[in-house]
Amino acid sequence: MSESAYETLRARVGELWDVAKLATLASWDQQTMMPPQGAAVRARQLATVSKLAHDLLVSDDLGRLLDQLAPYGESLDYDSTEASLIRAVRRDREKELRVPAELREEAARAAAEAFPVWVEARRTSDFRLFLPALERNVELRRRYAACFDVAEPYDALLDDFEPEMKTEEVRAVFARLKEGLVPLIEEAARADVDDSFLSGRFPRPEQQELERIVLDRYGFREGTWRIDPTEHPFATSLGTDDIRLTTRYPEDELSGVFAAMHEGGHAIYEHNVDPALERTPLCRGCSLAWHESQSRLFENLVGRDLGWWRWLCPQVQRLFPQLGTVPVEDFHRAINRVKPSLIRIEADEATYSLHIILRFELEQELLAGSIDLRTLPQVWNERMREYLGVEVPDDARGVLQDVHWSRGTLGYFPTYALGNVISVQLWERALADVPDIPEQIGRGELGGLTGWLRERLWRHGRKFTPKELLERVVGGGLDPEPYLRYLRTKLGSPAAA
Amino acid sequence: MSESAYETLRARVGELWDVAKLATLASWDQQTMMPPQGAAVRARQLATVSKLAHDLLVSDDLGRLLDQLAPYGESLDYDSTEASLIRAVRRDREKELRVPAELREEAARAAAEAFPVWVEARRTSDFRLFLPALERNVELRRRYAACFDVAEPYDALLDDFEPEMKTEEVRAVFARLKEGLVPLIEEAARADVDDSFLSGRFPRPEQQELERIVLDRYGFREGTWRIDPTEHPFATSLGTDDIRLTTRYPEDELSGVFAAMHEGGHAIYEHNVDPALERTPLCRGCSLAWHESQSRLFENLVGRDLGWWRWLCPQVQRLFPQLGTVPVEDFHRAINRVKPSLIRIEADEATYSLHIILRFELEQELLAGSIDLRTLPQVWNERMREYLGVEVPDDARGVLQDVHWSRGTLGYFPTYALGNVISVQLWERALADVPDIPEQIGRGELGGLTGWLRERLWRHGRKFTPKELLERVVGGGLDPEPYLRYLRTKLGSPAAA
Numbered sequence: 001m002s003e004s005a006y007e008t009l010r011a012r013v014g015e016l017w018d019v020a021k022l023a024t025l026a027s028w029d030q031q032t033m034m035p036p037q038g039a040a041v042r043a044r045q046l047a048t049v050s051k052l053a054h055d056l057l058v059s060d061d062l063g064r065l066l067d068q069l070a071p072y073g074e075s076l077d078y079d080s081t082e083a084s085l086i087r088a089v090r091r092d093r094e095k096e097l098r099v100p101a102e103l104r105e106e107a108a109r110a111a112a113e114a115f116p117v118w119v120e121a122r123r124t125s126d127f128r129l130f131l132p133a134l135e136r137n138v139e140l141r142r143r144y145a146a147c148f149d150v151a152e153p154y155d156a157l158l159d160d161f162e163p164e165m166k167t168e169e170v171r172a173v174f175a176r177l178k179e180g181l182v183p184l185i186e187e188a189a190r191a192d193v194d195d196s197f198l199s200g201r202f203p204r205p206e207q208q209e210l211e212r213i214v215l216d217r218y219g220f221r222e223g224t225w226r227i228d229p230t231e232h233p234f235a236t237s238l239g240t241d242d243i244r245l246t247t248r249y250p251e252d253e254l255s256g257v258f259a260a261m262h263e264g265g266h267a268i269y270e271h272n273v274d275p276a277l278e279r280t281p282l283c284r285g286c287s288l289a290w291h292e293s294q295s296r297l298f299e300n301l302v303g304r305d306l307g308w309w310r311w312l313c314p315q316v317q318r319l320f321p322q323l324g325t326v327p328v329e330d331f332h333r334a335i336n337r338v339k340p341s342l343i344r345i346e347a348d349e350a351t352y353s354l355h356i357i358l359r360f361e362l363e364q365e366l367l368a369g370s371i372d373l374r375t376l377p378q379v380w381n382e383r384m385r386e387y388l389g390v391e392v393p394d395d396a397r398g399v400l401q402d403v404h405w406s407r408g409t410l411g412y413f414p415t416y417a418l419g420n421v422i423s424v425q426l427w428e429r430a431l432a433d434v435p436d437i438p439e440q441i442g443r444g445e446l447g448g449l450t451g452w453l454r455e456r457l458w459r460h461g462r463k464f465t466p467k468e469l470l471e472r473v474v475g476g477g478l479d480p481e482p483y484l485r486y487l488r489t490k491l492g493s494p495a496a497a
Numbered sequence: 498m499s500e501s502a503y504e505t506l507r508a509r510v511g512e513l514w515d516v517a518k519l520a521t522l523a524s525w526d527q528q529t530m531m532p533p534q535g536a537a538v539r540a541r542q543l544a545t546v547s548k549l550a551h552d553l554l555v556s557d558d559l560g561r562l563l564d565q566l567a568p569y570g571e572s573l574d575y576d577s578t579e580a581s582l583i584r585a586v587r588r589d590r591e592k593e594l595r596v597p598a599e600l601r602e603e604a605a606r607a608a609a610e611a612f613p614v615w616v617e618a619r620r621t622s623d624f625r626l627f628l629p630a631l632e633r634n635v636e637l638r639r640r641y642a643a644c645f646d647v648a649e650p651y652d653a654l655l656d657d658f659e660p661e662m663k664t665e666e667v668r669a670v671f672a673r674l675k676e677g678l679v680p681l682i683e684e685a686a687r688a689d690v691d692d693s694f695l696s697g698r699f700p701r702p703e704q705q706e707l708e709r710i711v712l713d714r715y716g717f718r719e720g721t722w723r724i725d726p727t728e729h730p731f732a733t734s735l736g737t738d739d740i741r742l743t744t745r746y747p748e749d750e751l752s753g754v755f756a757a758m759h760e761g762g763h764a765i766y767e768h769n770v771d772p773a774l775e776r777t778p779l780c781r782g783c784s785l786a787w788h789e790s791q792s793r794l795f796e797n798l799v800g801r802d803l804g805w806w807r808w809l810c811p812q813v814q815r816l817f818p819q820l821g822t823v824p825v826e827d828f829h830r831a832i833n834r835v836k837p838s839l840i841r842i843e844a845d846e847a848t849y850s851l852h853i854i855l856r857f858e859l860e861q862e863l864l865a866g867s868i869d870l871r872t873l874p875q876v877w878n879e880r881m882r883e884y885l886g887v888e889v890p891d892d893a894r895g896v897l898q899d900v901h902w903s904r905g906t907l908g909y910f911p912t913y914a915l916g917n918v919i920s921v922q923l924w925e926r927a928l929a930d931v932p933d934i935p936e937q938i939g940r941g942e943l944g945g946l947t948g949w950l951r952e953r954l955w956r957h958g959r960k961f962t963p964k965e966l967l968e969r970v971v972g973g974g975l976d977p978e979p980y981l982r983y984l985r986t987k988l989g990s991p992a993a994a
Binding site: 014015018019021022025026029033034035036037038040041042044045048049051052221222223224225226238239240241242243278279 | 511512515516518519522523526530531532533534535537538539541542545546548549718719720721722723735736737738739740775776
């Protein structure tokens, strides 16, 4: 009886996830393949598919099924696919039901309308142009947060990206990060590092060959993935055996390979979710911070490692002969150079988290209304000076640089820095369990690391909450110390506090 | 009141069409972009989206809305978008409701199961292997036809591709075609035409440049289309400004450019549907025969025209220097060579329709059960000898060559030959209205032709039935004489009957 109700749930949820993945496909296509004039109709198609997914999730039938299955779910092993699926779908449905359809629609409309305004405001560096749209989006986020029973409004926003994570917890972690990072960066930025050779001429075909060399090491199964150029790289999946990476190839600098390593981390995570979870909402990474932990791990922990570059450097030098005389140690220093800068997405590994902390603080203040929105650029610029010691020359390179707020997305930024934190917690644990990982990496072999990640993390998909997963994988909670320790060691400043 | 009900219909139908187009996207992606291992999950996603489209179409709400709108629809100008949309949606819904869900699902399952069996049967040229699957598909088509109130079962199948077209009518047209074509081909095939230079070395980049040169003449608006390689070329649209062509580039022959011209015809038709029909089931070509009339017109009437090649030949000779010494008249004869052959999709313009007539006859006999399925290969081979004078060496190059029957698709083949017929009816009418079309084509200009087609045909999308449209555009019914006349003139045999 319960088994048959579960089968019904499984079928419903399969359809729900198929629809979600068609939306993913439409969005991937939009960013990689769609002729530009297709945009208007595509926006309508995306709105329709999102409405359909919503309707399937909130349907009374599904509600009855979940109620009926509640005792069955409780009776099962907590770790089982069945119990996890019932938990996750119930949770998703309850959240979806909390928010009135009108509010969802208004927020979607506001976001759609704000986006082109932001594009124009950024282009002309004119914050006042963007101000009304931002006010509207923030107000809508307040109303959204008010739909939930939370200790503070920001909790509701954060929960969409990092389920059950509390603002208080992030605040504590970020306070410690800031305390550790500010002096560390100040000192590291004084080092005299030549990274001029990372600019120059890097033709696309050679970049693509390098990307293949690198991604071949990740262990994707044959015939399961592709990589395409786009403006803002991302990775996604349409199934565990249908993985879509995207990247870009700026031909005047050697940054594309790091983008590929980063997206490769996201991609290999989605690829290795247990096939038993296919066509369910469990068939994805656990949360955004967890996802970011994988991209950061492959981009930074592996991708900027000296051993890895001892293996990779000869290939890079073959492809880009102008680098032929650069010793690998200089290379390693250059790709790890700490240099406070204006733009988040161009920031180095150490300063990156400070860009995030700034945004996290401002978002809470925006939501609380404790900041006069008109003064936001001034506040932004002051804190950039305080945290990173840089002068913001204009709002385009300041408060207007990120797309997120134009989309009405608040509560997302913290997940980037939490990803950094988790990535090093994982790294330490992986090295404790498989001590020869560094040696393998020095031979260009990632099998020890990926095997550990597959078994401990990847295969679980979204079966557990972020917190549960962290407890299982590293045996504890969020801890910024490994990340700070790692940066100190790498940046050669082991004494800093 | 009726206006507001119509607005509701419009919104519903917009969602329905969005879903249909997402299915189109998923299918386009499957054939152009999808990593091969994504196939299993994609099949499920396609099944789900097809179920969703079905559910939207048969919903009671939509039925009530259509009933409510019936008098309003009658009161409007027949040609108006509103009246046409109400007619088309009512028709689609009534057809969809006629077929029990179980039968639809069984047919989809049977097709999915038969396809790989056919692949293997064709590979090994073993008709007996395919026989049980074919029997099952034919039986399911019989049951499908029995859901409709039709004069003969084949009418029901034909109607899915050529709404309201009757088998009897096709039979009459094809009888005349066969009568005209058999002697024409016999004579034309005796001509001594050297087309050896159409084989050789045709590198892909040069083929792509040639394709661009040709498709640039079609007048696609900028940023509205793309072309990608695939195994079996097709063209489709995700919106009137999001057109997807596909093609292939065999490097040992100059056939790719004809595939591009053919798909270009399909594509430019979809591209020029009136934007007022966007996001409705009227936003597509009228029927398959009408669609094929456009691909054939651009591939054959334009694409194999002597004037067109006087313009195009220098470009082709620049790209493929080995053709540098071939006079354009020889070129023209070679690309129009009539040579009876085994494979439908490789057939020339004249013999092609006989391949279709053979299939049309067999399909009726299969459906009527008047043929012992086990003897199908023998029947096939005998008729190939009779109609085309060729000996079929094996079933792979005979009865097993086409995918259609494995998919349970019967009633589709005739539309190919009807497209040939209509293409020349149109051509004659266009030339009567715009006499300098040939002269323009000789300068590589298609504006006179495309302007006429846009105004007379393309913009109407699916507002009218195929028959209504033909009456409007050429002022009469289906008529094979222009097509026969055109072939006789071109093949230099004006005296033949």
